[in-house]
Amino acid sequence: MPFQTRFLLTNVSGEAKPGRLLAIMGPSGSGKTTLLNVLAGQLAASPRLHLSGHLDINGKSRLTGGYKIAYVRQEDLFFSQLTPRETLSIAAELQLPEFASVEKRDKYVNELLFRLGLINCADSIVGDAKVRGISGGEKKRLSLACELIASPSVIFADEPTTGLDAFQAEKVMETLQQLAQEGHTVICSIHQPRSSVYNNFDDIVLLSEGSVVYNGPAKDEPLKYFAKFG
Numbered sequence: 001m002p003f004q005t006r007f008l009l010t011n012v013s014g015e016a017k018p019g020r021l022l023a024i025m026g027p028s029g030s031g032k033t034t035l036l037n038v039l040a041g042q043l044a045a046s047p048r049l050h051l052s053g054h055l056d057i058n059g060k061s062r063l064t065g066g067y068k069i070a071y072v073r074q075e076d077l078f079f080s081q082l083t084p085r086e087t088l089s090i091a092a093e094l095q096l097p098e099f100a101s102v103e104k105r106d107k108y109v110n111e112l113l114f115r116l117g118l119i120n121c122a123d124s125i126v127g128d129a130k131v132r133g134i135s136g137g138e139k140k141r142l143s144l145a146c147e148l149i150a151s152p153s154v155i156f157a158d159e160p161t162t163g164l165d166a167f168q169a170e171k172v173m174e175t176l177q178q179l180a181q182e183g184h185t186v187i188c189s190i191h192q193p194r195s196s197v198y199n200n201f202d203d204i205v206l207l208s209e210g211s212v213v214y215n216g217p218a219k220d221e222p223l224k225y226f227a228k229f230g
């Protein structure tokens with residue numbers, strides 16, 4: 001049987017700004033993860049996959065601009081027996097071999113642990129399904145911390161609150177908002193956020209069946225679109 005062409009995203013355009021937290025929203029299957037992956041350059045090359053369009057960062061092509069990009073996946077992958085401090089130290093060693101001394105690296109890791117609110121669990125094991133370790137929200141913030149080591153200008157997060165309780169989800173979103181306020185461009189995909197999570201967003205891209213139905217500030221304006229497409 002011949003392959004059928006399917007358009008997963010059509011006529012999508014928009015802008016994400018430094019200092020602002022942009023959420024890609026829409027019902028299940030509307031294309032949120034696909035769009036996030038396209039923007040972050042995370043789609044595996046395949047002869048069956050066709051991409052067209054322009055993707056610029058500060059007016060330069062993403063491919064030639066030399067910008068550092070962070071991508072926080074939905075699933076957190078860690079060595080369960082390590083602590084957040086050990087996890088970050090190894091990540092720093094691998095990503096920033098230019099550290100002149102272990103003291104400097106440790107100082108940097110400590111700063112990151114403070115910045116992401118992980119200092120109280122810095123020396124507990126990460127844990128897994130069998131051995132209880134740090135919480136789901138702490139794991140998500142550890143994923144973010146690992147990605148921040150290389151000082152990315154743009155941070156992508158795929159469904160960062162999935163599987164978290166209300167308190168942990170809020171803490172993760174507050175962290176993302178804080179990173180945006182520090183000057184990063186932060187883009188996340190999110191499905192049906194609670195209002196306490198939604199309140200952290202500055203801008204919204206609302207997708208329906210692969211097309212943008214709203215693109216603009218999070219406050220007030222999109223509500224009528226949610227009623228129709230959410």
Ligand SMILES: Nc1ncnc2c1ncn2[C@@H]1O[C@H](COP(=O)(O)OP(=O)(O)OP(=O)(O)O)[C@@H](O)[C@H]1O
Pocket residue numbers: 006008026027028029030031032033034035191
């Ligand atoms: N590689 C692929 N080949 C064919 N179809 C795909 C591929 N990747 C995604 N799709 C389809 O594209 C549509 C959008 O998928 P996507 O995962 O981006 O949606 P989503 O909005 O993130 O959904 P959810 O909230 O359920 O995660 C879905 O119908 C999905 O089945």
